[in-house]
Amino acid sequence: MAVQAALLLGMLLLTHRPGDAAILEANGNLSCRCAKTTRAFIPPWKYSSIEVRPVGSSCRRLEVVIKLKSLERVCVNPDTPWVKKLLQDLPNLRKKEAPH
Numbered sequence: 001m002a003v004q005a006a007l008l009l010g011m012l013l014l015t016h017r018p019g020d021a022a023i024l025e026a027n028g029n030l031s032c033r034c035a036k037t038t039r040a041f042i043p044p045w046k047y048s049s050i051e052v053r054p055v056g057s058s059c060r061r062l063e064v065v066i067k068l069k070s071l072e073r074v075c076v077n078p079d080t081p082w083v084k085k086l087l088q089d090l091p092n093l094r095k096k097e098a099p100h
Contacts, residue, residue, distance in 0.1 A: 031058030033065060034075030041082050042066055042074060050090065 033053065046068050053063040062078045064087065076083050 032061065032063060033059075034063045037075045037077040039077045039080045042068070042076065046070075050086070052087065052090070 047066055048069045048071070049067045051063075051065040051067070053059065053065070055062055064076050064078050064083055066074045066076055068074065078084070078087065
């Protein structure tokens with residue numbers, strides 16, 4: 001039985017393709033909300049809100065979800081330059097929105 005398990009594991013490692021990582025990641029991260037992300041730029045005037053979910057035990061990757069005024073939710077790739085800039089500017093944006 002152990003030999004069969006070792007052979008199966010060896011075959012899986014030899015036939016592993018990069019696309020398979022998404023399947024493994026989805027199964028290992030049951031609390032992640034983003035199955036897919038986009039790199040496409042979304043203009044700020046379309047945003048209703050931004051949710052940033054940090055890396056944690058339930059999801060092993062940073063997730064950025066933009067809720068649009070149309071009520072659609074879009075997961076954006078946090079490694080995309082425009083999203084990095086958005087995350088960097090987010091504390092300043094929150095200060096501007098706070099009542100004085």
